[in-house]
Amino acid sequence: MASPLILVVVGILASFVPGVPDIVVPPELILSVVLPPILYAAAVNVPLVDFRRNLKAISGLSVLLVIVSAVLTGLVLYLLLPDLSLPAAIALGAVISPPDAVAATSIGKRLGLPPRLVTVLEGEGLVNDATALVLLRTAIAASAEAVSIGEIAGEFVYAVAAAIAVGIGVGYATVWVRSKLGDPVLNTTISFVVPFLAFIPAEAVNSSGVLAVVVAGLITGHNSARYFSAQDRIAERINWRTAQFVLENGVFLLMGVELRTLVEQVEADDLSVPGAIGLGLLMCVLLVLIRTLFVIPLIGVLRRDQRRAKSKGIYLDSAIRRLDNRAPDYSISPEGRRRARRFLSRKRADAAFLTSEGLGWRGGAVLAWSGMRGVVTLAAAQSLPVDIPYRPQLILIAFTVAVATLLVNGGTLPLLIRKLRIVGTTPEADQAELTSLVGELSSAGLATLDNPDLLRDNGFTADVIARVRDDSILHRKSLAERSSGNPGPHEQHRALRLRVLEAERAALLDARATGAYSSRILERAQTLLDLEEYRLGQL
Secondary structure, eight states: OOHHHHHHHHHHHHHTSTTOOOOOOOHHHIIIIIHHHHHHHHHTTSOHHHHHHTHHHHHIIIIIHHHHHHHHHHHHHHHHOTTSOHHHHHHHHHHHSSOOHHHHHHHHHHHTOOHHHHHHHHHHHHHHHHHHHHHHHHHHHHHHSOOOHHHHHHHHHHHHHHHHHHHHHHHHHHHHHHHTOOOHHHHHHHHTTHHHHHHHHHHHTTSOHHHHHHHHHHHHHHHHHHHSOHHHHHHHHHHHHHHHHHHHHHHHHHHHHTHHHHHHHOOTTTSOHHHHHHHHHHHHHHHHHHHHHHHHHHHHHHHHHHHHHHHHHHHHHHHHHHHHHSOOOTTSOHHHHHHHHHHHHHHHHHHHHHHHSOOOHHHHHHHHHOOOOOHHHHHHHHTSOTTSTTHHHHHHHHHHHHHHIIIIIHHHHHHHHHHHTOOOOOHHHHHHHHHHHHHHHHHHHHHHHTOTHHHHTSOOOHHHHHHHHHHHHHHHHHHHHHHHTOOOHHHHHHHHHHHHHHHHHHHHHHHHHHTOSOHHHHHHHHHHHHHHHHHHHHO
8 A cells, every 4th residue: 555545544543542632734834835845846757758748638637627527526516515606516626626646656656557657647646736726716706706607717728828937937047047056955955945936926926826836847857957967966856855755745644634623623513424424425436437437538539649640650750761861952951950850750759659658448447546636635625715605514525535535546546457457667678778778878979989179179098088988888788788688798897896886885984984084075985986886776
């Protein structure tokens, strides 16, 4: 069972322990302080290329499905609770509509789901909170005053467009600033401020702060390889993983701890605790049904795109061959030819991705069953207006939906994955693909060493160039030997180098124990050993 599920259960049990105080965290704290860094940490680790390739599935699940789920569940609640207005009912529908992808992706990665399926779940979890919160805000406003459908649609479009604009601006601006810094600690520290630099201005202009955070995170993650140093990326990756782990698991524990307080707030005169829990379970069934009915045509559309990608790939292959075989002329410059080939190659790679990593019906079943709700549902429910009818009961309904989907859907998802026999990429396939990529990178690097200017203009000696060439060839061949499963001399060299590093690390510990060297020099030596060990471990 994934850690979020265990923490929810632990929190529920802890809430009923005698002497445990009532714990009620202001919803603004969750939505404004905790949620932005969680979404940012997830966004910087989602490759923008994968997000773009799965945009149709992600947008369908995170926007259209959330709206449909909010409206349909809201209609049912409106019919069952006579004192509840339709906008208020849709507001609660918006609260319980967005799934939390943390539990689903943690289970999926552990069990080896196909990477595309994990990307879709991650992308849905990044964007659907923005859709739900904008819809919640609009529904609350509609419950206070009369607004037309056109006004609601216009506000929604504005909130999304403004959030994207703010996220793009903050993303590129902070990447530029951070690229000018030479201190990894300062760089990482500033990265912790980026989510709030995107969230606060977006909320100030009445757009979606969480969507702005996601956009800023995607842009930062995409540009980090170009503008940040290796040490910056390593430090940021470790620190953000730690922050993400603490925040995500902390909020799931908080969900369970708040149960007793929620139950005590429910007054039986309006709707009893069993009645509210029963409505919550009914909403769970309805949400699963709606999600399943939505996923079925979505998978059909994606399979159609897969068939089209096959024929499109043939056309793109032909276009690339014609471009490569075209004689140089004055109608297109060499730079224009390179840009055209890069564009066609990207389109060809997209077509190959859709062809080789299509989502079938078994993947659709996992998507349909992965609708677990999380802490955003509970925090958003607690932000409902205090004068709304059935407010304590509505919060308990939202809590029931969140906990029930986490325990039932999340608890049975591993069994479903095993029964469907869904297999993602194997370590052997990943190793083979890595070997191919490193081969291309190595070829480009070795081409640099063939430049005669290295000897003439830069003063590098032939011996130095030969040593660098041998190192590059050594790394490539070592990786190829590991991929083939037949360790040779290059892989033996890597293994021996690791053993040497182990001895060097032991000597470093001895030097530290004797105090023969200053601590700052010992720390720099430790960093050198760590970086070298990390590099060899990735081969």
